[in-house]
Amino acid sequence: MIVSVKRNRKQKIIKIASLVAVVIMFIAYYFHMENEFKLQQEKELQLKKAEKLKIETKLKKKKELERTLLSEIEKTVDLIGQKYINHIKIVEDKIVIICEPNTNLEALMIRYGSMALVKESLKETIIAIDLKYIVESRINEK
Template sequence: MIVTVKNSGPKNYVMKIISVVALVAMFTAYYFHMSDEFSSNNGKSTSKQSMEEIKKEDSKEVEKLIYKEVETAVELVGQEHIQDVKIVKNKILLVCDTDTNLDALKVRYGTLALIKNDLNNIKIAIDIKYIIESKLNEK
């Protein structure tokens, strides 16, 4: 059996009023704080030219990362075994000789490297999207 006791005296009524006033005070303080934050952010907004410069710098950085990944992939396979290298969308496409040792490449890239054996060559597609995202998040 559950028994509840209600206190309906003036002390309980005063506590309710104080808690409501405190709640309203917290919301108004939060409102004024956030309005100050938004007004300071609007004053710091950058112009379109600086945004374009930032995008250009980011694209150059991504281009350098892609170039480094292609270099490491070619070094892992061995440059003498490479027939062709292409970058298509988010993938590096390597075309190698059939007698190429791909163990180092498999260890480095794991499931990100898709390997297809043909009669004339071996085609390797390396997904660089996640690699670049992880490198950019490191910085």
């Protein structure tokens, strides 16, 4: 028995048209996703630039603060006299200066007033200057 199937030209055209439509959809989807990916990369790049700028400004502020503190420490050393100072260190929020006993601290007391805490003993004189006061005064200057 031979069975013959008639093929309709309309079915062929519908299959070809649907295949073309699917290919066009895939191409459109590809270009759409490519644009989305570019936008996403641009956003990420902008975020990275903003973060980098934020870090740079933070580092600038740190360096400026460090320079301020170092210059202030140099001024205190000049006021006291370098030969009288044994040790300088920063502890928490204070500059601690350890110097020899019977050191002339009048110039230091005039500059800092009550912000400089002085403790004298037989072996050494300890001076603690509040960093908060120094930083606030420098900020108010600018």
